[in-house]
Amino acid sequence: MCKASNVKSVSLDTLFELSEFFKFFGDTTRIRVIHLLLSGEMSVSAIAEKLNLEQSVVSHQLRILRTANLVKPTRDGRKIYYALDDEHIGEIFNTGLAHILHKKKG
Amino acid sequence: MCKASNVKSVSLDTLFELSEFFKFFGDTTRIRVIHLLLSGEMSVSAIAEKLNLEQSVVSHQLRILRTANLVKPTRDGRKIYYALDDEHIGEIFNTGLAHILHKKKG
DNA sequence: TAAATATATGAACAACAATTCATATATACA
DNA sequence: TGTATATATGAATTGTTGTTCATATATTTA
Numbered sequence: 001m002c003k004a005s006n007v008k009s010v011s012l013d014t015l016f017e018l019s020e021f022f023k024f025f026g027d028t029t030r031i032r033v034i035h036l037l038l039s040g041e042m043s044v045s046a047i048a049e050k051l052n053l054e055q056s057v058v059s060h061q062l063r064i065l066r067t068a069n070l071v072k073p074t075r076d077g078r079k080i081y082y083a084l085d086d087e088h089i090g091e092i093f094n095t096g097l098a099h100i101l102h103k104k105k106g
Numbered sequence: 107m108c109k110a111s112n113v114k115s116v117s118l119d120t121l122f123e124l125s126e127f128f129k130f131f132g133d134t135t136r137i138r139v140i141h142l143l144l145s146g147e148m149s150v151s152a153i154a155e156k157l158n159l160e161q162s163v164v165s166h167q168l169r170i171l172r173t174a175n176l177v178k179p180t181r182d183g184r185k186i187y188y189a190l191d192d193e194h195i196g197e198i199f200n201t202g203l204a205h206i207l208h209k210k211k212g
Numbered sequence: 213t214a215a216a217t218a219t220a221t222g223a224a225c226a227a228c229a230a231t232t233c234a235t236a237t238a239t240a241c242a
Numbered sequence: 243t244g245t246a247t248a249t250a251t252g253a254a255t256t257g258t259t260g261t262t263c264a265t266a267t268a269t270t271t272a
Contacts, residue, residue, distance in 0.1 A: 007144045010203065017206050018199075019137040025128035027260075031121050038113045044219055057261065059220055078218045078269040088205040093124075095201045097116065099194040100123050133230080150249055163231060165250055170229095184239045184248045 024068055025092065029053065029061050037071065038090055041083035130174055131198065135159065135167050143177065144196055147189035 010018070025031055032051050036042060042050070048058045062082055065071040072085035084090070116124070131137055138157050142148060148156070154164045168188055171177040178191035190196070 010141055012138075014203070014206055014210075015137050015141055016134050018202050019132055019134045021202055021206060022128050022131035022137070023259095026125055026132040028122050028125045029260080031125040031128070032118075035116055035121055045217090054262080055219070056221085056263080060260075063220075073219095075219095075269090080219060086205070088201075088208070092198075092201050092205065095194070095198050096124050096127055097120070099192070099198065100120055100127060102194070104120075129229095135230080151247090160232075161249070162233080162251085166230075169250075179249095181239090181249095186249060 021068075024065060024070060025096065027061070029057060030065060031093075033058070033061060033065065034070075034084070034089060034093060037082060037084045038093065041074070041081045043079040043081050045079070047082070127174075130171060130176060131202065133167070135163060136171060137199075139164070139167060139171065140176075140190070140195060140199060143188060143190045144199065147180070147187040149185040149187050151185070153188070 025034070029051075033047060036047060036050060044058055044062065045055065047053075047062075048055045051058070062071060062073075066073060066082075069085055070089060071082045074081045074083070131140070135157075139153060142153060142156060150164055150168065151161065153159075153168075154161045157164070168177060168179075172179060172188075175191055176195060177188045180187045180189070
């Protein structure tokens with residue numbers, strides 16, 4: 001028998017995946033990259049320059065995001081342009097941002 | 107001159123806070139606690155029992171969430187009941203969950 | 213094909229975070 | 243007041259993660 005509740009029960013497995021998913025947003029470098037890509041695709045070198053980061057730092061973090069299918073690379077010549085690959089990313093980013101901004105106002 | 111964009115620019119400082127905020131959701135233990143508290147307040151021992159975790163593990167993680175004002179303790183006798191302290195938490199949890207569930211379906 | 217440019221990646225290192233264990237604090241009750 | 247119960251916390255340990263540095267791969271162009 002289940003207790004009545006308005007909150008859906010979530011499997012242990014899904015909760016684990018959920019925490020893994022939030023981890024992608026839980027790093028300054030990655031969140032800056034995500035924020036940048038919200039405005040559109042950008043090459044690795046452009047990202048590095050814009051964020052004032054070493055190229056290898058950006059590449060390493062892009063690999064993490066790419067492996068998780070959060071960003072998608074497209075090669076053009078010797079440049080590789082990265083774009084957000086999931087329509088939910090902006091929504092999650094903005095939900096968190098709304099919280100932070102709301103908190104700042106007191 | 108600014109380039110036209112539909113995406114709000116966010117300060118470095120705010121992006122850092124945002125990533126720090128998402129970190130709270132980026133741990134299995136904490137996300138399980140948060141999920142549990144979505145149904146209502148619960149004592150430390152009840153949380154530990156329900157999640158099959160050591161009491162000190164739960165207390166340590168609750169301290170992290172408490173310090174960030176994500177949960178709020180209320181003492182009743184020798185028990186301390188924890189409840190979610192921020193109305194946005196459920197929203198963020200559900201936004202992430204929707205993404206995970208959507209992904210699972212393919 | 214050689215040089216230059218753009219990106220990726222492996223290994224080492226450093227920083228950080230979660231758990232464990234022991235113990236401290238606080239409350240209730242006999 | 244002494245004991246039991248509930249929770250918190252510090253220290254040590256372990257596991258994880260991000261960065262750095264060196265180098266590899268891929269593409270373009272001279």
